Amino acid sequence: MENFDFHVTTDIRFGKDRLDELPQVLNAFGKNVLLVYGGGSIKKSGLYDKLYEQFNRNDNNIVELAGVDPNPRIETVQQGVQLCKQNAIDVVLPVGGGSVIDCSKAIAASVFVSGDLWENFVLPKNYTGPALPIVTVLTLAATGSEMNGTCVISNMDAQIKLGVHGESLLPKVSFLDPTNTFSVNSYQTAAGSADILSHLMENYFNATPGTEVQDEIAEGLMKTVIKYLPIALEKPDDYTARANLMWASTLALNGLIGKGKKGSWSCHAMEHELSAFYDITHGVGLAMITPRWMAHILDEDTIPKFQRFAQEIWDVEEEEPKRAAEVGIQKLYEFFASCGIPMTLPEVGIQREENFEEMAQCAVAHSSISNQGFVPLHEEDVASIYRACMSESSFV
Amino acid sequence: MENFDFHVTTDIRFGKDRLDELPQVLNAFGKNVLLVYGGGSIKKSGLYDKLYEQFNRNDNNIVELAGVDPNPRIETVQQGVQLCKQNAIDVVLPVGGGSVIDCSKAIAASVFVSGDLWENFVLPKNYTGPALPIVTVLTLAATGSEMNGTCVISNMDAQIKLGVHGESLLPKVSFLDPTNTFSVNSYQTAAGSADILSHLMENYFNATPGTEVQDEIAEGLMKTVIKYLPIALEKPDDYTARANLMWASTLALNGLIGKGKKGSWSCHAMEHELSAFYDITHGVGLAMITPRWMAHILDEDTIPKFQRFAQEIWDVEEEEPKRAAEVGIQKLYEFFASCGIPMTLPEVGIQREENFEEMAQCAVAHSSISNQGFVPLHEEDVASIYRACMSESSFV
Structure with missing residues (x-):
């Protein structure tokens, strides 16, 4: 066995009916939230409405980044970064599977990256800078992104898909409610x-x-x-x-x-x-x-x-x-x-x-x-x- | 499966020859260290000397609590608390197995407990107060105390041995070097x-x-x-x-x-x-x-x-x-x-x-x-x- 460090600080909230804990979790970081999601399945499943019940009672300022693709693109990351800067976002809240979480990690970090994001964030593969706090609501059992510090980002023009790792990319809190995967086809x-x-x-x-x-x-x-x-x-x-x-x-x-x-x-x-x-x-x-x-x-x-x-x-x-x-x-x-x-x-x-x-x-x-x-x-x-x-x- | 929280933030440093990381770890909390150990096996094994090499190059102020028994006693906890208070201890450093770590956890918390420790810390079983930071150097594979928030303390007069759990008892950093267990009989x-x-x-x-x-x-x-x-x-x-x-x-x-x-x-x-x-x-x-x-x-x-x-x-x-x-x-x-x-x-x-x-x-x-x-x-x-x-x- 090789020497290793194991330091995985994500606070996992596993189980049914725990979204009422979300306001307290978000408030530890601030009121301005970037809500990131994919193709809208969270609207069909009713999860979106349940989230807004919590946001409304908690006076959150929500900015949405919807439509994150599978194999999330560097362009979407750039779009998210702009939203964070324009709205003084305090915390990034991906609601989805690995693509949505990965995209959110890249956004959370790239807020602190200057110049070209592909050059300066993705290509170096190891990110040592800070990131906005990330809280995830998982809707697909797959990538494990909810409890690690890695994200995979694609550049479709260059036909490259690369993983980036960084300690600050580790989600602070992840909500793992198995019922949120009932509607996955x-x-x-x-x-x-x-x-x-x-x-x-x-x-x-x-x-x-x-x-x-x-x-x-x-x-x-x-x-x-x-x-x-x-x-x-x-x-x-x-x-x-x-x-x-x-x-x-x-x-x-x-x-x-x-x-x-x-x-x-x-x-x-x-x-x-x-x-x-x-x-x-x-x-x-x-x-x-x-x-x-x-x-x-x-x-x-x-x-x-x-x-x-x-x-x-x-x-x-x-x-x-x-x-x-x-x-x-x-x-x-x-x-x-x-x-x-x-x-x-x-x-x-x-x-x-x-x-x-x-x-x-x-x-x-x-x-x-x-x-x-x-x-x-x-x-x-x-x-x-x-x-x-x-x-x-x-x-x- | 029942709902659960999983939030285990201990920073594990696993493997051989990692004690040179100890000064940096300790310095995150302060220079005044309570070194807690058991019957002296760490002197025979040479670990004690290796620790002092690090302490000396790091200008630590070390106070020792030696002789912690298996099934650690409430009296030893009281003794440790006194040492912490007298010496403005910043961090507790158990070097040993589960008994030494458990005793250290109880000390780290009891510094903040007033009145009778058995009554006010052990008997309630759940501790919600603060604790001094704990850094462990494990020398026995057994109890798992190095990565959880529980300690077991004995009161031999009353013939009672009880477990206490508290989030603040979770070690901040644990050094797990398998070679430190070579000398275990x-x-x-x-x-x-x-x-x-x-x-x-x-x-x-x-x-x-x-x-x-x-x-x-x-x-x-x-x-x-x-x-x-x-x-x-x-x-x-x-x-x-x-x-x-x-x-x-x-x-x-x-x-x-x-x-x-x-x-x-x-x-x-x-x-x-x-x-x-x-x-x-x-x-x-x-x-x-x-x-x-x-x-x-x-x-x-x-x-x-x-x-x-x-x-x-x-x-x-x-x-x-x-x-x-x-x-x-x-x-x-x-x-x-x-x-x-x-x-x-x-x-x-x-x-x-x-x-x-x-x-x-x-x-x-x-x-x-x-x-x-x-x-x-x-x-x-x-x-x-x-x-x-x-x-x-x-x-x-």
């Missing part, structure tokens, strides 16, 4: 869970030895997601399923699984290029890439961990190690497919391979997968994994 | 791990439905402890074993396993009376009581969870549920015994049953096990469990 529910599983697997398949605590917790959270995603798809208002998915999503990326390990995430680096070039749903891209990546890197050195994955997560009884590993990968693939996730690129509208070489170059250039991946990946590896996503796969 | 290593397992099991065997995240993480941490305790006993300086035990001990009681659940801990309530009446090692008392408690409460309602425990933790293949549950309990008992933990009360010097009825009364009176236990326990249950600890047990 099947596609987004499945894609969100694929994202959770990916966070767990990216850290689980790692070369640092002696990290049993992290690996056991990762296995437990994977099993939880695999148990409850089908239940949430079958019965979207199953509280227990939604609660376990939500808390698993938060814990999957708050440091608990990744701290104490070295190395670089492979599938996210590859998926970021898919999203940057084609703007597809992040979790769907991850679900497609992950089993092909696993099959691509399966060799003598990696088989033992994949065999453990097969046994612990998928109850594979096959004893021959390589065969067991392959069955585990197949089970993962079939699980994603059974949850309604499109498992080939043509199904999400990517019919031709023309950009794969350039995307592979970018994936390697924008990350450290070529030297710090679980298995180092070079451009030809990445392109080959993209190509494997063009048709259905079988791993056994 | 076999007995204390095993007792510490029994304490970790007990924290996990007390929360795992709980009647709140739908807490898969918590239960899966608990199982993962149990398996980690069961894997690494024998290795640490065999090879006390095995870094991986010590690191995993240490991080597991912290996570076992920082809220991750217990939040989202209702109910009361049964074995700790019973063990507290054993320690209060006979001053035995906490983890040893827990190891003795736990399997007998399990066997005592095994019935139609509880069998499914014990069967899961047997299957997941001990790989029991027996399919008949009650029989599987019993084999799991037997395996736990044998594991503790195989690690050198005395498993009967006579082995720790308790030869007669004379106090059991009174202890059972106290266990029920000082806790809520009679109405909030996993299975409610009354005085006759508790006395029966104590009696079962008088001789060796077999559960199959």
Whole structure:
């Protein structure tokens, strides 16, 4: 196990019917609130009205930034920064999933950044400056952004999607009410869970030895997601399923699984290029890439961990190690497919391979997968994994 | 899953050779430090000298409170409070295991408590006042006190041992260096791990439905402890074993396993009376009581969870549920015994049953096990469990 710091100070308010705590939480920072949300699903679900009940009784001054896209754009960040400056915003309140929270983090920090935001905030990747306080109301179990200091921002002109980390980006308070995810449709529910599983697997398949605590917790959270995603798809208002998915999503990326390990995430680096070039749903891209990546890197050195994955997560009884590993990968693939996730690129509208070489170059250039991946990946590896996503796969 | 708050702000510095960060950490609070430690093992191990290297280069004013007992006493807390007041202490620095940290927490808070400390700090059980900042250097993987807001204090005159919880008791920073546990002897290593397992099991065997995240993480941490305790006993300086035990001990009681659940801990309530009446090692008392408690409460309602425990933790293949549950309990008992933990009360010097009825009364009176236990326990249950600890047990 590597040395690490663990200092995750977000105040989590988990459970039903806790929005009446919001005024007191906001008042710790001020009355002027930037409310950030996405496509308006919070209006349909009734959450928007419930928020305004609290704002009204609390005399808040609310400024809205609506319409944040999935894969949030640097332009939206710029727009939010302007609103903060014009309205002397005291606290940023994202109500939504990871995209809305990530966009809000970038806004909260960029208020203090001068010059070009892409150049001065995103490209350096590590932000050490201050940020406005962030309070989140989560509506999608997926990214874990509600309890970490990372945001991912896209520049569609340059076709680049990059993560920025900074201590000041950590939300001060996050409201995690599972009932706010009852109205998430099947596609987004499945894609969100694929994202959770990916966070767990990216850290689980790692070369640092002696990290049993992290690996056991990762296995437990994977099993939880695999148990409850089908239940949430079958019965979207199953509280227990939604609660376990939500808390698993938060814990999957708050440091608990990744701290104490070295190395670089492979599938996210590859998926970021898919999203940057084609703007597809992040979790769907991850679900497609992950089993092909696993099959691509399966060799003598990696088989033992994949065999453990097969046994612990998928109850594979096959004893021959390589065969067991392959069955585990197949089970993962079939699980994603059974949850309604499109498992080939043509199904999400990517019919031709023309950009794969350039995307592979970018994936390697924008990350450290070529030297710090679980298995180092070079451009030809990445392109080959993209190509494997063009048709259905079988791993056994 | 029940609603819960999770807000654990301790700054964890995990790993080897990090004491050079101590001056900066202390300076955030002030120069006057109360150094609290136990029987002097930190002098033998060399840690004491390493601390003074840092103090000297940092111009700290150090006041020492040495000789804190296991099951720390209210008298020692009073002594520490006096030292704090006389020396205008800015920060309390426990260097040791749970007893030293718990004593320090009580001191840090009691500086702000007027009148009788037992009456006004311990008996109310919930402390809402301020406390001096606490920075810990952990030397024993056991109690989890390094990342929670609870302390357990004993009054040997009154034969009472009680837990107090308060937000301000949460350590600000905790240094977790696994090498500081290399010199812990076999007995204390095993007792510490029994304490970790007990924290996990007390929360795992709980009647709140739908807490898969918590239960899966608990199982993962149990398996980690069961894997690494024998290795640490065999090879006390095995870094991986010590690191995993240490991080597991912290996570076992920082809220991750217990939040989202209702109910009361049964074995700790019973063990507290054993320690209060006979001053035995906490983890040893827990190891003795736990399997007998399990066997005592095994019935139609509880069998499914014990069967899961047997299957997941001990790989029991027996399919008949009650029989599987019993084999799991037997395996736990044998594991503790195989690690050198005395498993009967006579082995720790308790030869007669004379106090059991009174202890059972106290266990029920000082806790809520009679109405909030996993299975409610009354005085006759508790006395029966104590009696079962008088001789060796077999559960199959």
